[in-house]
Amino acid sequence: MVFSPLLVAALLPIAAQAANDWSQPCFGQCNWDINSGSGSGTVQITGTQSGVSDLTTAAGWSILDCDANTADQDIRLVCQNPDAGCDHIHTDGAAGTLVRLPTSCGSVPFALVTRMWTHQDQSIPANKRALLTRRDGTTPTVKGISLSTNFSEADPSQKGNVTLHLQGSSIPGVATNFTQPPPVDQLNKRGLLSWVGNTLKNIGEIHKNISGSSPINFSKDTPLFDQSINCPQSGAIPAFSGEVKVDLNGKVDGTVNYGVAASGSVIPPKLDQFGLFVGLDTTVTGTLNLDATLTGTVGTGQIPLFQTGIPGLDFPGILSIGPTFSVNAEADASLDANLNMDVDLDYTISGAQLFFPPSSGPSGAFTPGDSKLQLSVSPDVTANGQVTAHLIPTLAFGINALDGKAKATINLDVDAQAGLDLSLTASGKASTATDGSKSADKSFGGCVDVTSGLTVSAGADADFLSIFDKSTSVDLFKKTFDLFKKCFGDSAARRTYTGRKARAELLSKRASIACPSSALASAISVADETVTGSSLQ
Structure with missing residues (x-):
């Protein structure tokens, strides 16, 4: 699975998305695309400016210790480039922020920050020390962050809801043909129902003209x-x-x-x-x-x-x-x-x-x-x-x-x-x-x-x-x-x-x-x- 977040404007139709762009930070909203040998799709995550942030190099961060195969864990990281927006995560406090992760960190592309602190272990690996040393000869402070996929731990009253609109296909490579942008009114349940129905119809029309179905075969006496x-x-x-x-x-x-199509929220975790x-x-x-x-x-x-x-x-x-x-x-x-x-x-x-x-x-x-x-x-x-x-x-x-x-x-x-x-x-x-x-x-x-x-x-x-x-x-x-x-x-x-x-x-x-x-x-x-x-x- 390839995790591919992408920052887009709030009302930009999904069909107009460019290729995956890791050079842009994910502040407030981003799209995450999947494209593997077994399918393709995209999910749009939208929240407040303090509710959605980024721990990738696009936001100035460099992760030192992280298990690529684990979801819930404590990681070590440093702010490599303050000008790229490291401080964004501190907006209204880091705890309760949904963050995007690089592909080398974690088994999921998004996780919830439950705690952030100055880490006791301030060591920096030798292969990164020269890269992270600043012009004045100092090295950045190593931070610790606790990541969780228990999204119900977040309190929506503090940083607001984080909504999601998801659409996917079992046929690889067709997500770029999706033409149903999420409804502007996130609270309109009728709009969500119409969006899901129209999205599925759109996927059905795409599938009519593209090969890639899975075989189902059986023969037995x-x-x-x-x-x-x-x-x-x-x-x-x-x-x-x-x-x-x-x-x-x-x-x-x-x-x-x-x-498949789904609408709801990551924080609080629910599908409408x-x-x-x-x-x-x-x-x-x-x-x-x-x-x-x-x-x-x-x-x-x-x-x-x-x-x-x-x-x-x-x-x-x-x-x-x-x-x-x-x-x-x-x-x-x-x-x-x-x-x-x-x-x-x-x-x-x-x-x-x-x-x-x-x-x-x-x-x-x-x-x-x-x-x-x-x-x-x-x-x-x-x-x-x-x-x-x-x-x-x-x-x-x-x-x-x-x-x-x-x-x-x-x-x-x-x-x-x-x-x-x-x-x-x-x-x-x-x-x-x-x-x-x-x-x-x-x-x-x-x-x-x-x-x-x-x-x-x-x-x-x-x-x-x-x-x-x-x-x-x-x-x-x-x-x-x-x-x-x-x-x-x-x-x-x-x-x-x-x-x-x-x-x-x-x-x-x-x-x-x-x-x-x-x-x-x-x-x-x-x-x-x-x-x-x-x-x-």
Whole structure:
């Protein structure tokens, strides 16, 4: 991370900033830019003349002892050039002043002065002694300063508030394109809200035309559930080995980028507004395979399949975002039939722009692809069944604000799901297979509904200051598509289609997987077809 403060005029738009300028002192206000291999951004710090100062050579200081990897510490320094403004830090007293640090001192670019004194150790390293010796042959007095990142130690009534306006992007080098200057009225909450929203939209527009997204890739064939039971002979039912097996072959292939905007203050430490933008292009594909010759219920719970980190964005001591990409799967089934089903999941998300907290609906295209469906069931018994399966890629953005004062994780879930709702009644031995385009035999009656769907939702796992809480959750996109829906047989058989709610209540009372109570004939085809994505749009 490169710390890059820059002194600018109070109303100068961020887009007009020049390159990092360490030659100018940071008195009252400065901008600090980041530009690393994992992102770019800028934060504007504004306070009173006595509230914000500088300990770099631009203000005349030379630091003698400082740990570059530590935030809170005591350092030694001398005023090397009084004409550059060393005395500025003493305005209304040094304690309580937010100061800029050189890159060689401290792990953060800004720290709070809690105490300043004449240090007991007046020694100056030999390699600096000649440089620091003044024209009259004297050497400057060595001072000691205690630095802290506990910004709540400062009393705003003494030196006033120090406000911040922050905007960042996961794409390196784009901060120079930001065009949203902070609002002039720092106390106008409506202005802050508008600034955060407009900033995120501006970042989204920039991202449309610049490459640099992080890849999110996953491919795996995963057994979600597999249970076998040796069923003994029961009356006319011969002994057999039954099984319920659920497999999901899933694949995610895409890219993600994100941006952030926040307004508030360092002193006192608080955020008034915060927003996250996510740009997403991805395909989510997979095939659900279900084979069952037993009855009962299956509930896998959410199964983690994959997790990896995504490059984060760090404004040390102020705001850090650590994203991860993970994939989870889940399946639930209630069955009392010899049932075999293969159904494809296929969705493309292109140019999606998503915001949290939500300010408007998402943009972009959410397009279903072609889906192959094969379904076979036992024809000679009354058969009810429900199956749902989910492939859920998740982007989780861990947020740490103001050095741990507030933490939360914002989750963006892309839930691709498939479902079966089955209600069939047999009045005799059926022998005619159907492919969905032909009439079924009258003895094979009832209804079949196979669906697929895509839900994109966002939510938080904890309260985040007063900006949002863990109950903040919203579906950014939600749509269900019918892949196959058909009723067979006579009116009596059709009346057995009692609806999902009633049947779900019945099936939820069943025990877990068990042997069937009646013989299950070999499954015959109910549907074998490909549903084109264009017909679902």
